[in-house]
Amino acid sequence: MITYSRPLDALASGPADLTQHEIEALATRHNLADAHTHQHQSASQREIVGRLPDLWYEAERGTQAEFERRFTEAFFRLHGQASALHGKPPLLSYAASVSTLVVAMYLRERQATVTLVEPCFDNLHDVLRNSGVTARPIAERTLHDVQHIYDNLKESVRGDALFLVDPNNPTGFSLLKHGRSGFAEVARFCRDHGKLLVIDLCFAAFAFCGDTPYGRFDLYELLRDSGVSYVTIEDTGKTWPVQDAKCAMLVTSDDVYEDVRKLHTSVLLNVSPFILNLLTAYAEDSARDGFASVATVLETNRRLARDVLAGTVLELQEPVVPVSVAWFRIASDRLTATELQHLLREEDVYVLPGTYFHWHAPGAGDGFIRIALARDPGMFADSVKRLATALERIGR
Incomplete structure (x- = not known):
């Protein structure tokens, strides 16, 4: 039997968006909310941290243009996107x-209007709305x-x-499922x-992870040859701890x-050359x-979450690309995501x-929750086991 410590109508008075939820989650011990990278450094990454003074002084001696060039070359070569380097230079933020x-x-x-995929992280819609841009939804399944x-x-x-x-984000679906087509x-x-x-490619690095058969190809070559007008958003923020x-980039058609x-250029001058030098080392x-x-x-962490939560009301929805979040369906007609999230808190x-990811029709997401995976495996194991125990208690 599910019990509540406060009335259900009080649930509606909580955070206004996903970022506010993530801010609140930072104060909890078992934070499985934000998708930022909280795992520890690998052995080779610890060597980079040990070189921080050297990276700092290198940035003092070099030019901004040099560090921008080195970073963008390292990033796009790592991603197999050489054609992104052949056009106008990426715009860094x-x-x-x-x-x-x-x-x-x-x-x-x-004065353009936009058709935006649903579900997606709600700040995309919020940024458009707060800028005076009207967004209409298109279901992700349209692309399946x-x-x-x-x-x-x-x-x-x-x-x-x-x-x-x-x-x-959050489903892990990708058009890479269809190859180039x-x-x-x-x-x-x-x-x-x-x-x-417009394509947000912030999770694109994860196409190189796991056993997925859907490898990346040079998307910028395809976009250039197609003759389409485009803008892409690239980012390092979800990749390395x-x-x-971090650094994000805009790449556009000419x-x-x-x-x-x-x-x-009306927004900012440049990204710190020290940060660019650091990210180049990680790339x-x-x-x-x-x-x-x-x-x-x-x-x-994905395997652990799948195993520990097997048999509970949470069913993992397998992604096309193994991104750094896991999307779970709530297999219960008497428990919504809003209620479950409150009880777990x-x-x-x-x-x-999942309600917030369905920015146009929140009710469509009330049967899902998202769990972040970019955590130290030991800490993640403790959190998922705590989650499983809580689900067992809730179900009584």
Whole structure:
């Protein structure tokens, strides 16, 4: 029997968005909410930390342009995206949210409307809305069958731009499931119908993790050859455990670059050369170990969550790409995500309810929760076991 320490109508008075939930979660012992990297350093990453003074003084001696070039080359070569280096230089910022804000400013300046994938992390919608850009939803399932992607988009996309997240947060779905064909169909639709294609690629590094058969290809070559107008958002923030020292980038087609750049320079001058030097070292380290330092932690924690939570009301939804979060369906008709999240908070366990990811129709997400995986495996094991024990207690 489920019991509550406060009335259910009080649940509605909680945080207004997912980021506010994540801020509250930082005060809990078993924080499985935010997807930021909280795992410990690998052996080779500890060597990078030991070199911090050297990286600092290197940044003092060099030029900003040099460190931007070294970082972007290391990042895009690591990701197998050499064509991103052949066009206009990427526009760098401190965080993906800053890059998203620039995109929203660009759309607002053109009085453009957007079709945004649902579910997705709700700050994408919030940044658009707060910038005065109207967003309409398109269901992620529209992209699941490659043979119908073009027709589905033709039927569903309204407005001037299509905004996708790939791999998607929270589900882990990716057009990589279809090889090149999925992205090609999306780009063909946008070109044929004059839509700007915006893709959030912040979780793209995880396509190199695990045993997924869906490897990455040079997406920028495909986008360039398709003739589509596009803007992509790249980011390091979810990849390495660097205490939130990060860099995001905007990469655009040539036809929109100067207008986007004008807005970008109105927001900031540059990213710290020290941070760029540090991130270059991490990118080079991952190139040497084939992303093992990232993949091993996530594989261990996803397997543990699957095993420990087997037999509970939580059913893992297997991702296309093994991203750093796990999406669970609540297999119960008498327990919603809102209720479950509140009950788990009383057990000092913090997860995110699916309602917020369904930014247009929250009720569609009330049967899901998201659990972050980028944690030290020992700490994660304690948290998941605590979660399982709480679920058993709730079910009594």
